[in-house]
Amino acid sequence: MSTLIVNEVSYPLPEDPRTTLLDFLHQHLSMFGAKKGCDHGQCGACTVLLDGERINACLVFAFQLEGKSVTTIEGIAKKTSASDAQLHPLQKAFVERDAFQCGYCTSGQICSGVALLGELAAKNPSAVTCSADYSQREDISERMSGNLCRCGAYPNIVGAIEDVIALEPQ
Ligand code: FES
Numbered sequence: 268m269s270t271l272i273v274n275e276v277s278y279p280l281p282e283d284p285r286t287t288l289l290d291f292l293h294q295h296l297s298m299f300g301a302k303k304g305c306d307h308g309q310c311g312a313c314t315v316l317l318d319g320e321r322i323n324a325c326l327v328f329a330f331q332l333e334g335k336s337v338t339t340i341e342g343i344a345k346k347t348s349a350s351d352a353q354l355h356p357l358q359k360a361f362v363e364r365d366a367f368q369c370g371y372c373t374s375g376q377i378c379s380g381v382a383l384l385g386e387l388a389a390k391n392p393s394a395v396t397c398s399a400d401y402s403q404r405e406d407i408s409e410r411m412s413g414n415l416c417r418c419g420a421y422p423n424i425v426g427a428i429e430d431v432i433a434l435e436p437q
Pocket residue numbers: 302303304305306307308309310311312313314323324325326
């Protein structure tokens with residue numbers, strides 16, 4: 268049987284090849300953290316991690332992901348026991364910075380931000396600041412530009428990511 272791992276648990280893939288990953292999460296797994304905004308790859312509300320890299324879950328078909336590992340916002344916190352978990356530093360920073368209003372975009376923003384932090388930590392060449400004239404703030408904004416926020420919470424979203432970068436050992 269073809270399976271997909273979601274938040275470290277293996278699930279059988281849907282038989283219908285037209286089922287997107289986003290619909291699979293919602294309709295088969297009852298995981299509603301990833302949101303459907305545009306369903307066309309334009310808003311980032313559905314962002315999840317696929318083998319650690321950010322993707323729009325509305326743009327991939329579940330059947331294409333056999334054997335892959337997906338992390339959704341439900342799996343971002345670190346499990347500390349069967350019934351408890353510790354928030355990811357970026358989740359804490361979002362709370363401390365009040366980096367949301369309605370919250371509809373927030374799960375996608377956090378998943379995208381977690382992947383961005385991973386790109387920076389890995390010193391991925393594509394994650395190097397583009398220009399010496401580019402401030403870190405502008406760089407983060409550019410790299411988060413695939414995640415829209417109708418409420419305009421951008422300053423605090425970028426601030427939350429800056430806070431977590433500042434926590435990292437230099
Ligand atoms: S719902 Fe997937 S990018 Fe908008």
